[in-house]
Amino acid sequence: MIVDSPKDIEGLKKIGRVVALTIKEMKERARPGMTTQELDEIGERVLNKHGASSAPQKMYNFPGATCISLNHEAAHGVPGNRKIRKGDVLNIDVSAELNGYFADAGHSFQIPPYNPQIVKLCRFTHQTMMKVISQLKHGVKLNLIGQIIETEAGGAGYGVIKNLCSHGVGRSLHEEPFQILHVYNPNEETLLQEGQVITVEPFLTTGAEYVLEQPDGWTLRVPDESYVAQQEHTVIITRNEPMIVTAI
Numbered sequence: 001m002i003v004d005s006p007k008d009i010e011g012l013k014k015i016g017r018v019v020a021l022t023i024k025e026m027k028e029r030a031r032p033g034m035t036t037q038e039l040d041e042i043g044e045r046v047l048n049k050h051g052a053s054s055a056p057q058k059m060y061n062f063p064g065a066t067c068i069s070l071n072h073e074a075a076h077g078v079p080g081n082r083k084i085r086k087g088d089v090l091n092i093d094v095s096a097e098l099n100g101y102f103a104d105a106g107h108s109f110q111i112p113p114y115n116p117q118i119v120k121l122c123r124f125t126h127q128t129m130m131k132v133i134s135q136l137k138h139g140v141k142l143n144l145i146g147q148i149i150e151t152e153a154g155g156a157g158y159g160v161i162k163n164l165c166s167h168g169v170g171r172s173l174h175e176e177p178f179q180i181l182h183v184y185n186p187n188e189e190t191l192l193q194e195g196q197v198i199t200v201e202p203f204l205t206t207g208a209e210y211v212l213e214q215p216d217g218w219t220l221r222v223p224d225e226s227y228v229a230q231q232e233h234t235v236i237i238t239r240n241e242p243m244i245v246t247a248i
Helices: 006-029 036-049 055-060 116-134 144-156
Strands: 067-070 073-075 089-098 101-110 166-168 175-180 197-200 203-205 228-236
Touching: 006 036, 006 089, 006 101, 006 228, 036 067, 036 089, 055 089, 067 073, 073 089, 073 203, 073 228, 089 228, 101 116, 116 144, 116 197, 116 203, 116 228, 175 197
Parallel strands: none
Antiparallel strands: 067 089, 089 101, 101 228, 166 175, 166 197, 197 228, 203 228
């Protein structure tokens, strides 16, 4: 989507804030012994309270209002009867629609007791996301996103999940550019445009650098026992600082 009016900006900010509030509420209420279905229902109530709809349900008939992935899962985890345990790494990914505008955000964190290495992975992934966002503006090459993520991850000893990408968003959940790589592609010549709406969502890992679809047809998991962290915001590109619409 290319923003072309104050109405567009306001619409994106509204749904962005709903997405952010949903993640915040779910994180605050996540606890050991709770099922992922119970946590998803909390998220669904927040969306409903604000008049928003779950984007994966609306567009893809996803069997949950939100995506909840645990430990060695990277994305698209299906809420169900699995219980959250002490020490689990939890990823909450919320994408939603309100008045024709879409926003998408995700957050990885650990349920106490904390493992310093996992806490570091989650924090570093967030720092990497924010470093990428800080460099984005009109005229910057799209491949800068992958270049920064790959460089930062490698310097810290982490891998990058190569078959998951950032993407365009705004009037739909997934729009052009559909695949914004998280590794450097020297042949990519596309430039970011003022008003363009995209996600920035690095997936960093302590091991395998790819994910496999699981038998449920949705969940994406690494093939080993490594851990994955994802952090994600929806941003509007400007000629100066990008606007993060999914920040509270």
